Amino acid sequence: MAIVERPLAIGAGDDAIETNDRPLGSVTRPKETGSWKDWLTTVDHKKIGIMYGVAAMFFFVIGGAEALLIRIQLATPNGTLLSPDVYNQVFTMHGVTMIFLVAMPMGAAFTNYLLPLQLGARDVAFPRLNALSFWVFLFGGLFLNSAWLFGGGADGGWFNYAPNSSVTFSPSHGIDFYALGLQITGVASLVGAINLITTALNMRPKGMTLMRMPIFTWMNLVVQFLLLFAVPVISIALFQLTFDRLFDANFFNTEAGADPLLWQHLFWIFGHPEVYILILPSFGIVSEVIPVFSRKPIFGYSFMVASGVAIGFMGWGVWAHHMFVSGIGPISVAAFSLSTMFIAVPTGVKILNWLATIWGGKLRFNTAMLFAVGVVSMFTIGGLSGVTHSVAPADTQQTDTYYIVAHFHYVIFGGTLLGFFSGFYFWWPKMFGYKLNEKLGKTNFWLQIVGFNVTFGPMHILGLQGMSRRIDTYDAGFGFERWNFVATVGAFIIALGIAFFFVNVAVSRNQWIKAGRPNPGPDPWDARSLEWMTASPTPVHNFDEEIVVESQDEFWHRKYGYDENHNVVRIATAAEVAQDGSNTNVHLPSPSYFPILLALSMPIISYGLIYSLWLCIPGGMLMVYSMVGWIFEHPDDPNAAHDHHDDGHDGDDHGALPDSGTELEAGDGDEELVAVGAGAVGETVASDVVETEATDG
Amino acid sequence: MTRFTPSMRKGVKFLALLTAMFVFAACAGDAELDTRSNLAGPEAQSIESFMRVLLWITYIVFAFVLAITVEAWRRFRIKGDDYEDDEFPAQIDHSKWEIVWTIVPALILVGVFVFTLGLHNQLNSSEENPISLVVGDGANVEWEPEIVVVGQQWWWEYQYHFGDVELTAQRIETLPDADITTATQMVIPVGTEIELEITSRDVIHSHWIPSLNGKRDAVPGRQSAPWKIQADEPGVFFGQCTEFCGLSHSRMRMQVIALPMAEFQEWVTAQMEGVELSPETAAYVADLAAGGTTAPEGTEQRAVDTFRTKCASCHVLDGVTNGIVSRPEEQLVSGAAPNLTHFGTRTTFAGGIVNVWDPDTGDFNRNQLGQWLRDPSSIKANFTEPVSEDDARLRGMPNLGLTAQEVDDLVGLLEMTGAPPTVDGDSEFLISETGVE
Amino acid sequence: MASTTVPEAAATVTHDDHGHEEHATSYGMSNNKMAMWLFLSSDCLLFGALISTFLLYRTNISDGTPFAEPADVFDIPFTSLSSFVLLMSSLTMVLALSAVKRDDARNGRIWLLTTAFLGMIFIGGQVYEFTIFSAEGLQYSTNTWTSAFFTLTGFHGVHVSVGILMLLGTVAGTRESGLGKEKSETVELVGLYWHFVDIVWVIIFTVIYLIPIG
C-alpha cells in the first residue's frame, strides 16, 4: 500500500546480506556498504550513533574555535579582536553549541551505539524514529549555526534571559534562530528519549533484569527520563519566546506586566536536569571503563545505580540555585540552597565507589583508563566548587563571575568531555575494528588535562577577584591580566591536545590498514559487558543469536568462574564465548528516506517563520509528505533478508501470536507510533503557525 | 617501569601544584573588585569568612580524592598491557563503606547548611536605623536610609527619597520625583546599613559592589527582595553590572562612595540645590523658562542654550533646563537619561568607565568628556540605530552631531556643576582611577 | 484480546535459524504502547508549563480590555457544553476500540468517525469562542492574560486537531486493508492520545474556567 516509492534497500537487501559471509561492519568496509546514500537512509543504531558522534565532533570544532576567539579577545586587557556585538554572539553561540550540539549529542552517540548492544538487543525499539532523531538534531544544529550567515548569531547568552531576548533589545534574527533551532533539537531529544526508554525497558532479552543492566545503560536510561520530562519545559519556554518575538505575545513583555522570572524558572527547570543529562552518560562510561582496567567488578553496583537514579531525581528540585540573586524570596533561596547541597551526597557516592573500585585492583593505565581517572578527580574539583555555589550567601559574591565559568567547565569539560574521550579510546575497536594508538593517546590525554587545568584553574581566581563573566573586555587596572593570559595559553594547549586526538585517529587507522587490517578480536580489553560478546566491529545485526542473561556482567561470567576456593579461574576464552557475527539470517529493519525528509522539513518551516511565512508552505508540504510516506511505508522491506513465517515457524511453542499489530521486534513497530510521534513532532513545529492563525485571527 | 611513568610523575606534580594554586588563590589580588580582600562591609566580610571555611572543606575533600587516586596508582598499577590469568583482586565488601561515605558527606553538609542559614538570615534581615539629616531649606528629617537603585542600558541611577514614600509598593515609573538623583555613583554615610530597592527600566541587570556585599539582580517590573549594603570605612568601592544586559554590559559599572556623616550631610545639602550659574546667566535661564527668546551672550549662556536645545529633551540639569519637561521615554528605550545637575560631583561618567576628574592631575577630564559628547559610541558601544522601523527609540546616548564649539561650551558648563566630594578636604583620595584607556 | 496475549518468558530477539521472532517484550506489551504512554507523560510537563503560565497571569486581564476579571469574559454554559461534547467523544472512542477488538469493523468505523466529529464540534466551539473574544477586544497581544489564554487553549486545540487527523487517518488508511481486530492496537493508541487530550481539557475546564478567583 505504499503510496510512495520504497527506498532502496541498500546494504540490507537480500544480496548484501546473503552474499557476505561476514556481515558488514559499521564503517570499515566502504566497498561493501555501498554508497554514501546508505548513511542517509540507514536505520541502524550503530551507524546512527557514529553519525551522532561525527556531527558532535564537527560542532565541537566550531564551538572550540569560538572558545579560542573568546580567549584571544580576553588574553589582554582592552582586547580588540572582537567588537562587543560580535563577542556577545560568539560566547552565546559557544555556550549553545557546546551544550546542545556537542555534549548532548555526544552522549546520544554513545547511547545509541551501546545501549542496544549492552542489553543484547538487535536494535532500538523504533529504528526509523532513531534515524529521525539524528537528522532532526543535525538539521537543527545546522539551522542554529546558519544564523552566522544571516546577520549574526544569537546574542543573549546561552540562557538568554528575558526581556533582553525580546525584539526590542535584540532586534537581529539571532535569537529567533536560537529559539527555533533549540526547539528543533528538542524534538530530536524527545523522540530519542521515548525510543531509548522503550528500548531499555521493553527490549531486554531473557534474563536481563533491570538490576543486571550495565551501569552505562542505567545512567543513560536515567538521562533519557530526564530528557523526556525536561524537554517539554524548555519547549514551552521557547514557544513563548518565539511567539513574543514573532507574533507580539506578551509572555515576557514587562511593559504589559509580565514577569521576567517566568523565563528563568522555565529555563532552569529544564536547565538543571540538563546538566545531569550532560554528566550522567559520562558517569556511565567511567563506570564501565574503571572496572575493566582495574580487573574488578564495579564497587557497589546497586549503590551506583541507586545514586544515579537519586541524582536524576534530586536534579528536579534544585533549579533555583541559578536564581539566588534574581530576587526570589529568601525562603525559596534557603530551600533551594539546601536541596542543592545534598546532591553532593549521591554524587560523592559515585566518586568514592570509583575510588574503591580502583583500590586494590590491578590497574592498567592506558589512555581510556587515564581519561576515566581524570574524570574522577577533575569532576570532583568542579563538583566541589558547585557546593560552594550552593551556599546561597556565598553565591551572591560568586554568581555571574568567572568562578562560575570555572565551575561549569570543570564539570563539563573535566567530567563530561573527558568521559567521552575515555569512551572513544575504550570502544573504538568495537566501533571501527582497530585500537587507537596508545602513545598518541597519552599525549592527547596529558595535553588535554594540563591545558584544561591551565585554562580553567585560573578562572577560579579570576572570578573571586571579581571578574564578571560575559564581558568583552576588562580594564588593566583590575588585576585580571595575568591569569587571563595564562588561561588563554591553556586554551591553546587544549586545542593542541584535541588536535592530537584527530591525528591519532588518522595515524592509527593508517597503521591498521598498513598492517593488513588485523582484527582486534571481539574483546580486546578483557571486558565485562555484552557489547564485547560479538565481533569487532559490531556486525550489522549485532548478535548472531539471542543471549540469555544469567548475571550482571554476563560476558565476564561466561569467561570466568570460581574454583572450590572461590578463586577466579578462566573457564573460556573470549573467542570461545563471543559470537563471530557470521549469522546471515537475521531480520533487519529496512532503511528509509522518510526520517531525513521529515527532519529536513523542520528547518525549512523555521526559516519560513523567520523570513516569510510562504516558505512554510513547501516546508509543511514536505513534512506532510514524509509523514504520510512514513506511515504507509512498511517498516520492513519484504525483500530484506529475512524469513517471515514461511520457514519453520514453530508457533505452538509460543502460543497464539497475532499476525501483525503486535509484532514487537525492532524495526517492526513504529508504524502507529509515528502517526502520533510524527504528529507530535509536526505539532511542535507546526503549531506555531496554526497557533497564531487560530488566535491572531 | 612502564614507559608512561615519567609522564605520570609529571602529572602528579602538576596536580599538586594545581592544588597549591587554589590554596593560594586568595593571595592573588588587591584588585578593586576582589571578593576576598579589601572588604569594607560587614556583609562582605561575613561571606568571606564563611567562604574561607568552605574552600578549606573543598581543599580537604579534593586532597583526599586525589591522594587516594595517586596512592592507588602508586600501589596497584601493573606493568605491561596484559593481565596474567590469575590476577584477580577480590572486591572489598561494600555496604559498610557505602554507608560511611553517604553519612560523612551528609553530616558535613548539614553543618554547612546550618551556617548557611545563619548567614542567609544575616544578609536578609534589616534593622531600623533612621539617621537625621538636614534637607532642603533647613528642614530636619529622620531618614531611614533607603536608596532606589535603577538599572538601565547601560548605567545605574540612584534615587534618594527623603519624604514619606512607600518605595516597595510602586513600580519605578510611578515613583514620585526623587529628592536627589545621581547616576553611576551612590554616596552613602559610613557605618550605616543602607537598604537598597533594586529594579530596572529595561532588561535585567545586577547590582554588585563586591567590597560591601554580594549582588542582587535588577529585574524590570519587580522590586528586588530587600538587599542592603554597609561600608564601615570611608572610601570608593567599585562595582560592575553582573547580569548580561546586552551590548555594553561590560561597560556598565558603578561606584559607592562612603562618606563620614558630616561629609555626607554636606553632600546632601549640595545635591539638593541646582547648578550655580552667574547671575546674568541665571536671569537668562529665567527669561527662557518664561518663554523669552533672548539670544545668548557669552560662552556660559551659549552653553546653556545648547544644552536646552540639544540635551534637555532627555537630560535634566537643574538651573539650566528650567521650564523644559524632558521626555527621555520618547527617545530612549529605557526611558531615562542621567540627571546631570551635579555631574561635577561625580567621579565617573558614561556608565562608570570614564573619569570625570583626572586621577593624576585632579583636573576636570575635558578631553574624554569632549570625546564622549562628539561621539559616544567611540567610548562605549551603543546601538546607534533606532529600535525598528516603527519604533524610533534609541538605546544609549546618540551622536548628536555637535560642533566643536558646542562641545567646548558644554564641557565648560558641565565643569561648573561641582567638585568631587571630599573626606576631610581630601578629594584626591576619592578620585579613583577607572575607565578604559 | 490478542494484542496482549504474550507467552511468559518470551524474549525479544530470538533469531534461531529457522525461527520466527517471538513478538514479546520485557513487559509483555508492545513497544508502541509503552512509547505512547511515555509521550503522554512527557506531555504532562508540556501542558503543566502552559497551565502554570496562565495561572501566573490569570488576574492580569484588565490591561487594555474592558474586563475586570476573567469571570466577566467566559461564557460558562457554552464552554460546559463543548467540554461535555469532548468528554462524550471519549466514550465513542472506547466504543470504537471495543468494536474493533470484537472484529466489528463497521461499528468501529462509525464510532471512530463519530469521535472525530465530536472533536470537530469541540474545535468549532473553540474557534467560535476565539472569534467572540477577539471581537470583544481580547486579542492575542492585548495583554499577558490573552497571550497565556490563547496559547494554552490553542495548544490544546492543536492537540485535538492532530487527534482528529489521526482518527480520520485511521479510518481512511484501513479502507483497503480493513479494520480488523489486528488493527486494534492502532485504534488503541489513537484512543490513548485522544483520552489524554480529553483529560487535559478536564483540567483546563476546571482550573481556567470554573475555579473562582478570590
Added chain:
Amino acid sequence: MSVTESPETHHDHDAHDDHPSDRSYVMIAIGLAILTAVEVLLFVIEDQIADTLGVGSVKIALILLMIVKFWIVGAYFMHLKFDNLILTKLFISGLVLAVAVYFIMLSAFEFNFWNDGLLDQGLPGGIS
C-alpha cells in the same frame, strides 16, 4: 519504574476478561457527565456556598471533582487499571513530577493558590 521488576513478570495477564463491557463504558460516561454537571452547578451556586462555607470550599470541591474525572478516564477509558502496572508508573511519574515542579515554581512566585495570582497585589518580590 521499579528496580525490582524483572522482565518476566507480566502482571495482569489474566485480567483481560475484566475489561469493561460497552455497557459499563456507557455507565462510566454517564457518571462523568453527571460529575461535569455537578461542577457547573457548583460554579453557578458558587456565591451562595462561598457565603456560608467560604470560597475555599468551592475550590476544593471543584479540584476534587476534577481529580475524580481525571482518574476515571485514565483508569477505565485509558485502561490503566487493566494494563501492566509499568504504564501507570510511567504516566504517574510524569504527572506527579509536573504537578510538583510547577507547584514549587508558582510558590516561588508567591503565587497564592487559594487567593489571587500575585500580579494585582502590587509589585512582585517578597518573602517566600
